[in-house]
Amino acid sequence: MPISERVARLGSGVFARNDQRKSEYRLHCTGLSAAGHGNSPAPLLDLSLGSTDLPPPPQALAAIAAALTRPDSASYCLHASTRPFREAAAAWARRRFDVAVDPDTEVLLLVGSQEGTAHLPLAVLNPGDRALLLDPYYPSHRGGLELAGARPLLLPLEAEQGWRPPFEGVPSTQWEQLKLMVLGYPHNPTATTGEQAWLEEAAARAVQHGIVFAHDNPYVDLALEGEAPALLRSPHWRQCGIEFFSLSKSWCLGGFRLAFAIGAAPLIAALRQVKGVVDFNQSLALQAGAIAALELAPHWPQQLRATYRERRDRMTAALEAQGWRVRRPSMALYLWLELPPVANAMGSEAFCAALLKGSGVALTPGNGFGDGGEGWVRLALVHPAAELDAGAVRIGNWLRSLSG
DSSP states (O other): OOOOHHHHHHOSOHHHHHHHHHHHHHHHHHHHHHTTOSSOOOOOEEOSSOOOSSOOOHHHHHHHHHHHTSGGGGSOOOGGGGHHHHHHHHHHHHHHHOOOOOTTTSEEEESSHHHHHHHHHHHHOOTTOEEEEEESOOHHHHHHHHHTTOEEEEEEOOGGGTTOOOGGGSOHHHHHHEEEEEEOSSBTTTTBOOOHHHHHHHHHHHHHHTOEEEEEOTTTTOBSSSOOOOGGGSTTHHHHEEEEEESTTTSSOGGGOOEEEEEOHHHHHHHHHHHHTTOOOOOHHHHHHHHHHHHHOTTHHHHHHHHHHHHHHHHHHHHHHTTOOOOOOSBSSEEEEEOOGGGGGGOHHHHHHHHHHHHSEEOEEGGGGOGGGTTEEEEEOOSOHHHHHHHHHHHHHHHHHHTO
């Protein structure tokens, strides 16, 4: 049966590979328990996905519940019906960044920001076009380029440089070839907040060379150190840019797939045209929840930061007590961990597979975020602090078993 070359280029994806391993581990545990083994493996502790255990705002859930029984909530939702949401997003941008946004031409509802970042290259690139991508990168950033037949130019990030994008390392001839630049700060997976100056430099270069600048910003409200950068703070955003925001992280609505893009009118129009042949929009009931989150629960991200700061500090101390050195992250939700010396030769994928089998703790291998992620793993702080502490002990015991 024929399968396209672009699918082969996409590969299986790190989250799909991890999902398979976690399923096998659960089945193994269930089988041993059913057989009556006294020493059954520890239950799965899934720290591999940034899917929080924290609840959404009750105002958002109440708005969804109230709207679900309306007949229009079960209907297809075309673009015109999203205007109340787009108005709420524009008002949020005014409050958050002190910028006036046109809800009709500069805002677009998305089915999760991942959908937007993956579809944008189809809207702005032709096959063979060059696009700049950070390395490590979020998988949908690379996946969107592959779907569009683009040629990625990887910009390696280094821990010693604070994960700053080294734009000066890109020759002028390559800047002239670029059609798209994709960044995301706060940065996933390195858990680095980043700086506004980095985005200002990127935006200036985008304007100078006629490049579309896409900034993925689902963690804008979850900086634990400093203020998160935003493209909307740059005076150049209407000349070159589009920025993606999400309610998944800041309002704990990940499974509801609610997000939006704000950007230059031609880019919003092009992305909307692609979406028009791919999907409709989220139910009006879900949009009602998103509007309630933006308007009635603006404080929600602030209380999340306090919880994630405690978890970060507790898990950092717990892992270091087990002998695993941790670089303290400046944004919420993740630890980005170098492989411990005892496991350096394993590689990140083999390390995570062996750790899951030996301890029941699931992490995400860094190689799933590009070549620049090899030698690292990502840990998501998505369980209560006490469970994270216990997970650190399980990890420590397994690491000691490696050294004999």
